[in-house]
Amino acid sequence: MNKILEKEHFSENVVKLVVEAPLIAKARRAGHFVIVRSCDKGERIPLTIAQADPVKGTITLVIQAVGKSTKKICALEPGDYLCDVVGPLGQATHIEKVGTVLCCGGGVGVAPLLPIVEAFKAAGNRVVVVLAARTKELIILEEQMRASADEVIIMTDDGSYGNKGLVTEGAEMVINREKVDLCVTIGPAIMMKFVSLLTKKYSIPTVASLNTIMVDGTGMCGACRITVGGKTKFVCVDGPEFDAHQVDFDEMLMRLSSYKGME
Amino acid sequence: MSKEIISAQRAEAWREELRKEIKNKDRVNIERVRMTELDPAYRITNNEEVNCGLTLEQARREASRCLDCPDPQCIEGCPVGIYIPTFIKNIERGEILEAAKTLKLTSALPAVCGRVCPQEKQCESKCFYKQKLKKEPVAIGYLERFAADYERESGNISVPEIKDKNGIKIAVVGSGPAGLSFAGEMAKYGYSVTVFEALHEIGGVLKYGIPEFRLPNSIVDVEIDGLRKMGVEFLTDCIVGKTITYDDLHEMGFKGVFVASGAGLPRFMNIPGENLIGVMSSNEYLTRVNLMGAASADSDTPVLKGKRVAVIGGGNTAMDSVRTAKRVGAERAIIVYRRSEEEMPARVEEVHHAKQEGVEFMTLHNPIEYIGDEKGRVKAMKLQKMRLGEPDASGRRSPEPIEGAVETLEIDEVIVSVGVSPNPLIPNTVKGLEISRKGTIVVDENTMKSALPDLYAGGDIVRGGATVILAMGDGRRAAMFMNESLKNNG
Numbered sequence: 001m002n003k004i005l006e007k008e009h010f011s012e013n014v015v016k017l018v019v020e021a022p023l024i025a026k027a028r029r030a031g032h033f034v035i036v037r038s039c040d041k042g043e044r045i046p047l048t049i050a051q052a053d054p055v056k057g058t059i060t061l062v063i064q065a066v067g068k069s070t071k072k073i074c075a076l077e078p079g080d081y082l083c084d085v086v087g088p089l090g091q092a093t094h095i096e097k098v099g100t101v102l103c104c105g106g107g108v109g110v111a112p113l114l115p116i117v118e119a120f121k122a123a124g125n126r127v128v129v130v131l132a133a134r135t136k137e138l139i140i141l142e143e144q145m146r147a148s149a150d151e152v153i154i155m156t157d158d159g160s161y162g163n164k165g166l167v168t169e170g171a172e173m174v175i176n177r178e179k180v181d182l183c184v185t186i187g188p189a190i191m192m193k194f195v196s197l198l199t200k201k202y203s204i205p206t207v208a209s210l211n212t213i214m215v216d217g218t219g220m221c222g223a224c225r226i227t228v229g230g231k232t233k234f235v236c237v238d239g240p241e242f243d244a245h246q247v248d249f250d251e252m253l254m255r256l257s258s259y260k261g262m263e
Numbered sequence: 264m265s266k267e268i269i270s271a272q273r274a275e276a277w278r279e280e281l282r283k284e285i286k287n288k289d290r291v292n293i294e295r296v297r298m299t300e301l302d303p304a305y306r307i308t309n310n311e312e313v314n315c316g317l318t319l320e321q322a323r324r325e326a327s328r329c330l331d332c333p334d335p336q337c338i339e340g341c342p343v344g345i346y347i348p349t350f351i352k353n354i355e356r357g358e359i360l361e362a363a364k365t366l367k368l369t370s371a372l373p374a375v376c377g378r379v380c381p382q383e384k385q386c387e388s389k390c391f392y393k394q395k396l397k398k399e400p401v402a403i404g405y406l407e408r409f410a411a412d413y414e415r416e417s418g419n420i421s422v423p424e425i426k427d428k429n430g431i432k433i434a435v436v437g438s439g440p441a442g443l444s445f446a447g448e449m450a451k452y453g454y455s456v457t458v459f460e461a462l463h464e465i466g467g468v469l470k471y472g473i474p475e476f477r478l479p480n481s482i483v484d485v486e487i488d489g490l491r492k493m494g495v496e497f498l499t500d501c502i503v504g505k506t507i508t509y510d511d512l513h514e515m516g517f518k519g520v521f522v523a524s525g526a527g528l529p530r531f532m533n534i535p536g537e538n539l540i541g542v543m544s545s546n547e548y549l550t551r552v553n554l555m556g557a558a559s560a561d562s563d564t565p566v567l568k569g570k571r572v573a574v575i576g577g578g579n580t581a582m583d584s585v586r587t588a589k590r591v592g593a594e595r596a597i598i599v600y601r602r603s604e605e606e607m608p609a610r611v612e613e614v615h616h617a618k619q620e621g622v623e624f625m626t627l628h629n630p631i632e633y634i635g636d637e638k639g640r641v642k643a644m645k646l647q648k649m650r651l652g653e654p655d656a657s658g659r660r661s662p663e664p665i666e667g668a669v670e671t672l673e674i675d676e677v678i679v680s681v682g683v684s685p686n687p688l689i690p691n692t693v694k695g696l697e698i699s700r701k702g703t704i705v706v707d708e709n710t711m712k713s714a715l716p717d718l719y720a721g722g723d724i725v726r727g728g729a730t731v732i733l734a735m736g737d738g739r740r741a742a743m744f745m746n747e748s749l750k751n752n753g
Binding site: 023024027037041042043044068069072083084085086087088089215216218219220221222223225226227232251254255257258259262 | 502533540555
């Protein structure tokens with residue numbers, strides 16, 4: 001059982017929870033995720049760790065209420081417990097000094113992007129962040145991003161904040177004005193697909209953090225399998241980060257719809 | 264040592280008396296008991312246990328068939344060396360709780376093993392009836408199950424005798440059959456045992472793999488509770504190699520580590536269309552249904568419920584999957600196996616039960632491609648017809664394709680059950696371990712000790728995919744040798 005210590009609403013459907021998990025807080029690095037089960041009849045769902053405090057023994061999760069399980073978790077209050085939190089899972093982000101890193105985040109993907117931005121910055125890179133959302137209210141963690149990155153560009157679909165347009169438009173603007181050595185993208189699968197197509201055009205190495213359906217999260221079942229460079233990989237153990245230009249995003253999008261209608 | 268124990272037990276006065284009560288020639292004329300089973304038409308509508316167990320009367324009569332051999336070979340056939348004639352003779356004389364105690368001397372999970380062991384290949388294959396009389400062996404498995412069930416239902420569950428606590432901490436990685444067996448033995452020797460489990464439930468394959476209709480989870484839980492009463496501690500949601508490391512275990516003061524992390528990685532065939540929606544591993548399918556309760560309405564975990572389900576493979580996991588598919592509502596549930604029925608590794612009983620339940624068998628067929636609809640859902644499969652070729656080096660006739668004989672079968676769900684590989688987590692994160700080409704941890708076959716002096720391993724992480732009871736045997740042996748080693752060095 002893992003106690004919820006803090007809760008903050010980023011927007012109506014996006015919630016930040018600080019959860020007691022001392023062992024995970026200590027072992028976790030940027031890019032890792034956890035599997036969470038909210039209650040006894042609950043399902044196991046993967047959530048990326050946004051931040052961790054090894055001294056306090058806490059991890060931070062940012063969750064968007066989209067289905068039954070995420071709605072249940074978002075409804076929990078400080079003092080409530082998550083039945084199970086297991087991790088840290090997956091491979092940590094490979095951090096090194098490459099030069100300029102362009103980080104593209106969308107939706108709740110911005111939360112797990114933050115520790116990656118921080119780590120690349122700490123490794124001596126210039127880091128430019130493009131944050132995208134449908135509308136102003138859905139832009140999250142802007143201040144924290146500004147504190148860590150060299151520059152933050154905001155894109156909204158409706159132009160209610162920052163520049164009007166999609167994440168790819170913001171990214172292309174950066175690519176056109178300066179040399180980008182690496183692109184990291186986290187967000188909805190469809191967004192990552194288009195970021196990947198864009199950077200492929202410019203031959204910029206790109207890493208995407210994939211969010212597939214998972215059950216155990218330890219490599220036991222293969223529910224999360226995808227095709228990377230023609231080979232089947234398990235996102236939970238081989239990933240979640242992969243060379244975006246090798247990922248079959250269309251297959252991934254299709255597999256994400258496996259349980260549509262049952263949620 | 265154990266030979267002496269066996270002889271001493273056999274020489275007890277009550278056993279002498281019991282042997283005289285019925286003449287051997289009368290004993291051998293008693294028919295082997297038939298266990299009552301649920302009616303197939305009824306049982307596929309639910310998850311109830313198919314085998315109903317023996318009545319006290321049936322059990323005592325079956326027990327009286329046992330000839331109480333002076334040199335009982337059945338024990339040799341049991342990987343944990345249960346004192347088989349002793350427990351059976353206790354049943355014959357009506358001391359069922361004594362029989363249960365006898366089982367617990369060597370086995371941590373008798374109610375489980377009595378249900379899932381392939382006795383026909385183990386203890387029962389060595390029975391005097393089978394070996395010398397060419398008759399059906401004594402139903403050792405049924406009797407084991409009976410004694411364990413009787414004890415559980417009596418409410419008088421005994422806790423095995425435990426030596427004084429020696430203050431030495433031992434860690435177990437994985438709570439499947441190997442880990443549980445090891446934990447029970449070490450607790451008996453007086454160690455403080457902690458079992459680390461990655462999932463949210465204790466039991467490994469007993470919980471996520473083997474279905475309710477073969478092994479109810481509540482029965483597994485009672486046996487695990489027995490271990491708790493012996494002082495074994497369990498820590499769920501903790502992955503050794505991720506949440507904590509092998510080095511952390513040392514810092515936490517553990518003096519010995521037993522790795523029983525199993526062979527949990529599903530194999531796929533790498534054929535076109537295998538990533539279509541509706542194609543999944545047995546591990547995923549069974550985990551959703553068994554561990555997550557996905558077939559019941561109150562569970563949040565969904566599972567695809569195909570109408571025409573093909574299960575690829577011929578092992579017990581394939582039988583569990585195909586019988587589960589029937590219960591989840593499949594109109595057609597089909598086993599697709601590339602060899603003939605004779606080569607199937609599944610237990611004969613499971614194959615028989617599957618057939619009774621209406622499972623179709625397509626042997627000598629092998630999938631070569633899955634075909635999807637416009638939404639990416641599997642709708643058909645291409646099957647290559649096979650024939651058996653010459654025996655290979657191992658004496659097994661290998662299947663070969665019949666050229667041009669390809670057919671298409673309409674299906675809407677495929678469960679791939681072609682085996683598992685060892686979980687690489689521990690092999691990858693512990694320095695200095697010797698790992699085989701197949702990814703198993705290399706250990707001394709007798710002592711189960713690895714290349715690292717304090718790390719022992721057993722079960723599927725050493726064997727690849729094997730059986731529950733072999734895993735338990737490994738656990739018992741590893742405990743014996745780790746205890747010797749710690750006793751002599753401490």
